[in-house]
Amino acid sequence: MEQITSTTLARQPNLPPAExxxxxxxxHGPIEWCExxxxxxxxxxxxxxxxxxxxxxxxxxxxxxxxxxxxxxLMLETTTMGAGSAHLAFTYGPAATKRR
Numbered sequence: 001m002e003q004i005t006s007t008t009l010a011r012q013p014n015l016p017p018a019e020x021x022x023x024x025x026x027x028h029g030p031i032e033w034c035e036x037x038x039x040x041x042x043x044x045x046x047x048x049x050x051x052x053x054x055x056x057x058x059x060x061x062x063x064x065x066x067x068x069x070x071x072x073x074l075m076l077e078t079t080t081m082g083a084g085s086a087h088l089a090f091t092y093g094p095a096a097t098k099r100r
Contacts, residue, residue, distance in 0.1 A: 008023050008027075009023070009024070009075065020075070021065065024065060024074050024075065028067050028072070028074060029067055029068065029069055030067070030068040030069070031065055031066065031067060031068060031074065032065075032066060032067075032068045033063055033064065033065055033066070034063070034064045034066060035061065035062065035063040035064075035090070036061070036062050037059055037060070037061045037062075037088060038059070038060050039057045039058065039059050039060070039083055040057060040058060040060065041057055041058075042056075042057070042058040042080075042082075046058060046080060050080065050081065050082050051082070052082040052084065053082075053084065056082055056083060056084045057083045058080050058081060058082055058083060059080070059081050059082075059083045059086050059088070060078065060079070060080050061078070061079045061080075061081075061088065062076060062077070062078050062079075063076070063077045063078075063079075064076055065077075
């Protein structure tokens with residue numbers, strides 16, 4: 001896996017999402033997102049860290065920020081959560097071009 005150390009996001013990893021996306025768009029042109037959600041049983045360390053009861057799966061959401069022109073991947077965000085208390089909401093269409 002390529003390690004990137006000289007980009008704005010590498011130097012400032014705690015930028016608010018809107019600012020990070022704005023910087024990516026300024027550097028690479030229009031961007032878009034591709035998101036996938038899956039489920040599996042948690043590993044023991046995940047179950048402990050997320051306080052997931054025995055027998056409850058976790059949801060894994062992976063969102064790829066990519067360029068619109070050639071779908072070059074710019075950023076991957078992964079979120080893992082207990083499925084027993086998860087709520088996911090998605091906005092599609094023109095409103096989806098601005099992530100929060």
